[in-house]
Amino acid sequence: MPSQHAPTIAVADPGEGYAFGDDHSQAAEQHRCLAAYLDPMTTARLAATGVTDGWRCLEVGAGGGSIATWLAERVAPTGEVTATDVNPVHLSERPGLRVLRHNVVHDPMPEGAFDLVHARLVLRHLPERQTALAAMTRALRPGGWLQLDEFDIDYGPVLLAPSRAAGALYERFLAVKARMFVDAGADGGWGRRAATAMRESGLVDIDPVPHLMTWHADSPGVHLLIHLTHHLRDRLVAGGMTDAELAEVRQVMRHPEFRASSCVIYSVQGRRPR
Structure with a gap:
């Protein structure tokens, strides 16, 4: 049976948020x-x-x-x-x-x-x-x-890309993103x-x-990754990617041939x- 009384939770003072907090414009x-x-x-x-x-x-x-x-x-x-x-x-x-x-x-x-x-x-x-x-x-x-x-996020390989170089760039982007999360305590x-x-x-x-899930250019998970190239741009650049590489990996993910496995x-x- 469900509980009968509304619980009470203490309201926190504003403090330290998650590693990638909700006050970001994106x-x-x-x-x-x-x-x-x-x-x-x-x-x-x-x-x-x-x-x-x-x-x-x-x-x-x-x-x-x-x-x-x-x-x-x-x-x-x-x-x-x-x-x-x-x-x-x-x-x-x-x-x-x-x-x-x-x-x-x-x-x-x-x-x-x-x-x-x-x-x-x-x-x-x-x-x-x-x-x-x-x-x-x-x-x-x-x-x-x-x-x-x-x-x-330790699994999520590219399955098909426009070229070997494009596939390698996508997987490098995933690796830099993963290191960024680890560095933030995740x-x-x-x-x-x-x-x-x-x-x-x-x-x-x-x-x-x-x-x-199998991802392609129209998959919501791919839309999320493309968004993160903007949302986390500063951290990704600090991790070793260039703006040109981020622009290129967006194009890879938008390519009609692109296929990847989601992470688990x-x-x-x-x-x-x-």
């Missing part, structure tokens, strides 16, 4: 690309938990709010979704959906309060990811669900380690499901023991 487009790329997978998995009217849900690192909004529609009219972010400027409240500034590593949250906790592409960015995972686990009511959707392979971490945090019924996306569910 963050709204990043959220749009991520939603187009990942929302179908995320919502299908969330629906399988049985989330419905009356549930209390927590969306950690809600970003642009697409999943928080979807959850609010599922739990209406008597449930509630709490959407948190260290910088929730892209989130809007509505009936059944409240928005809070909150840092999952440092700020307190209620224990045993939520029927469902979800985070997507959050813990990979946090050096203190185990601390954050423990807090989210404690926030679940007995029998409640935790779902983490996370990348493993774990590029966290997705494949999330299930073990969830078990070690005390969750049961762990179910990791990997997803792969792991959607991992577990439950707090009853």
